Amino acid sequence: MKITAEQLTWRVHGSQLLTDVSLSVSPRQTFGLIGPNGSGKTTLLRLLAGLRKPKQGRVLLDDRPMNTMRQRDIAQSVTLVEQQAETTDRIKVRDVVALGRTPFLSALRPWSHQDELIVAQALKDVDMQHMADRFWHTLSGGERQRVHIGRALAQQPKILLLDEPTNHLDIRHQLSILELVRQLPITVIISLHDLNHAMECDRIGVMEGGRLVDTGPPRDVLTPYRLRQTFGVYADIFADPIDGSQVMRFRSAV
Numbered sequence: 001m002k003i004t005a006e007q008l009t010w011r012v013h014g015s016q017l018l019t020d021v022s023l024s025v026s027p028r029q030t031f032g033l034i035g036p037n038g039s040g041k042t043t044l045l046r047l048l049a050g051l052r053k054p055k056q057g058r059v060l061l062d063d064r065p066m067n068t069m070r071q072r073d074i075a076q077s078v079t080l081v082e083q084q085a086e087t088t089d090r091i092k093v094r095d096v097v098a099l100g101r102t103p104f105l106s107a108l109r110p111w112s113h114q115d116e117l118i119v120a121q122a123l124k125d126v127d128m129q130h131m132a133d134r135f136w137h138t139l140s141g142g143e144r145q146r147v148h149i150g151r152a153l154a155q156q157p158k159i160l161l162l163d164e165p166t167n168h169l170d171i172r173h174q175l176s177i178l179e180l181v182r183q184l185p186i187t188v189i190i191s192l193h194d195l196n197h198a199m200e201c202d203r204i205g206v207m208e209g210g211r212l213v214d215t216g217p218p219r220d221v222l223t224p225y226r227l228r229q230t231f232g233v234y235a236d237i238f239a240d241p242i243d244g245s246q247v248m249r250f251r252s253a254v
């Protein structure tokens with residue numbers, strides 16, 4: 001499914017947090033959203049997920065404006081994994097992941113064996129099957145993060161939005177989650193602080209002061225100029241001698 005943002009603007013208490021953001025992500029593309037702290041990545045992801053209504057502009061899923069869609073239809077297409085997602089205590093890991101099936105259940109479509117299989121697969125994908133019966137409040141930050149990603153996978157969205165999903169993860173789980181996300185046959189928008197991880201996306205977009213200031217293939221966008229200008233760091237960019245991919249070495253803050 002394609003997702004398009006047309007000239008999105010968002011303001012709160014008189015501060016303009018997003019200005020004129022336009023963006024289109026094609027079906028099955030992995031789009032990385034990068035930018036310094038406070039540049040508007042989370043705000044944009046919430047608008048794209050339909051959790052906030054833009055003050056101006058609109059979001060389209062394929063060619064359907066989101067504001068004309070029912071909440072349940074949106075939830076069957078798009079899901080957002082937030083940075084500090086919380087959930088009620090005394091709930092087990094398996095039940096958190098099972099929440100991902102909620103938009104598909106109704107009196108006419110009760111919980112089924114199929115849902116059971118989807119939840120089991122999602123637990124496996126995020127390497128949490130061995131903790132399925134643990135209570136949520138006993139988990140570490142990284143384990144919680146993986147359960148939330150599992151909940152999103154169980155929703156089988158056509159568009160997956162991830163807000164810094166690797167934040168609390170150890171290096172093995174960072175790499176396995178990013179690899180999993182890239183392999184999913186769906187559209188993904190992922191905000192990332194690790195710019196070397198962003199290099200693995202099909203395209204990236206750079207947020208700065210609430211504006212999307214550049215988009216394109218990572219190699220074209222992540223130049224020493226951009227790293228200095230937007231991220232405030234001096235960096236050198238090398239070709240990895242093993243696979244030729246581009247690697248950044250950050251030298252110092254500007």
Ligand SMILES: Nc1ncnc2c1ncn2[C@@H]1O[C@H](COP(=O)(O)OP(=O)(O)OP(=O)(O)O)[C@@H](O)[C@H]1O
Nearest residue numbers: 012013015017035036037038039040041042043044
């Ligand atoms: N409810 C609010 N009221 C006032 N300002 C807000 C509100 N929500 C967010 N902001 C401000 O909007 C700006 C953008 O925030 P946002 O969380 O979208 O940035 P971000 O790029 O995701 O940052 P980070 O990398 O630190 O997670 C920040 O300066 C933040 O302080």
